[in-house]
Amino acid sequence: MSHQPHNIHAGTQIVTRVSVHGSNNALIHPCGAVGIVTRTPCGEEQRYLIRFPDGFEAALLPDEMEVLKHFKDRLDGESPSLQDFSLEDHVIYRCIVGSRAYGLETEASDTDLRGIYLAPAELHWSLYGAPEQFEDNEQQACYWELQKFITMALKANPNILECLYSPLVEKATPIAQELLAMRDKFLSQMIFQTFNGYALSQFKKIGQxxxxxxxxxxxxxMHLLRLLMTGAATLREGRVPVHVGTHREELLAVKRGELTWDQVDAWRQRLHRDFEQALAETKLPERPDYEAANRVLITARTAAAPKT
Incomplete structure (x- = not known):
């Protein structure tokens, strides 16, 4: 567990108490520069990842920065006007992923949160631009900006598709509900290349x-085997079955090391062959529906724009 101050979370604007240097110790930003927290510490790590208006990112310790709102009065007019930005106010979707969503949880399992935030127009138009993602490691949460999320979903990113089909949803605004209603539009035969390709490369590393x-x-x-199962089932069913169902015990046996590597590798090869058969039989289109995805994004951006 990290020991981050209670008032510094992903999305918090900060003021640096030190100068920020880059390669060769070159000065990038002076003491007093304003940035936004895009990643909080994880484990024994103590540094926060800070994004500055020019896109430069630096890792700072808690005593090397201060929350911007504490300096609000004397800094008014000297920094981008996003002092009241609150990430949670712009989160449109949050779900539980990982072992708890897969049905592979044990008493020691963490609760991993993933979601989407819709950047306000003010953030898009500011010098910061909208960060593609915020990571709050204390809360074990990660939020992607809607456009980044949709782009990854169109590429059949396994983690993103599982978010769309997680059975454990904690928050879904009307915009997110519209996205969920058309989530099948993101499914295509590209699932075979992304899921299968990742599993192949990772199994090769395990063998090494x-x-x-x-x-x-x-x-x-265990999770690579689950990924292969999920990919084949998605091609056949036209949906992403996140929960492993009746495969729970045999997958947990792999996690506990109760099978030999030869047994696991043989299982992996069978799953690859089944995945290929599923590809040959699938009714999913070759490409996702980019037009439907674009319409949802435009609708969301329009809703987030200031009303005149």
């Missing part, structure tokens, strides 16, 4: 680790 270090990351192997 086994040869070089004599160790297997069994939890990682």
């Amino acid at each position: 680790d086994l040869r070089n270090q004599g160790q297997v990351r069994w939890k990682h192997a």
Whole structure:
């Protein structure tokens, strides 16, 4: 667990108490520069990732910065006018992912949150631009800006598609509900290349680790098997079945290291063959519906624009 101050979260604007340097110790921003927190510390890490108006990012310790609103009176007019930006106010969708959504949770499992935020026009138009994502590691949460989320969904990113189909939804505004209503438009035959390609490369790395270090990351192997199952089922069913259902115990046996590597690898090969068969049989289109996705984004941007 990180020890971040209670008032510094992802999306918080800060003022630097130190000068910010880049490569070769070149000065990039002086003491007193304004930035926005895009990632909070994780584990024993103590530094926050700060994005500055010019796009430069730097990692700062808590005592190297201060919350901008504490300086509000004397800094008025000297910095971008986003002092009241609150990430939570702009979160349109939040769901639980990971083991709890997959049905693979144990007593030790964390609760991983993922979601979407819709950047206000003021943030888009500011010098900052809208950060593509905010990571709040204390809350084990990550939020993608809507446009970034949609772009990744169109590319059949497994993590993004699982967000759209998570059975554990905590927040969904009307805009998010519209997105969920057309989530099948993101599904296409590209799922085979993305899901299968990632699993192939990661299994290759696991094999290399086994040869070089004599160790297997069994939890990682379990999730790769689950990914192959999910991909094949998606091609057949036209939806992303996030929960593993009846496969729970056999997958957890892999996580516990109760199967040999040869048994896991044989299972993996069977799943690859089944995935190929699912591709041959699928009724999903070759490409996702880019036009429908674009309409949702335009509707959302219009809703976020200031009313005149």
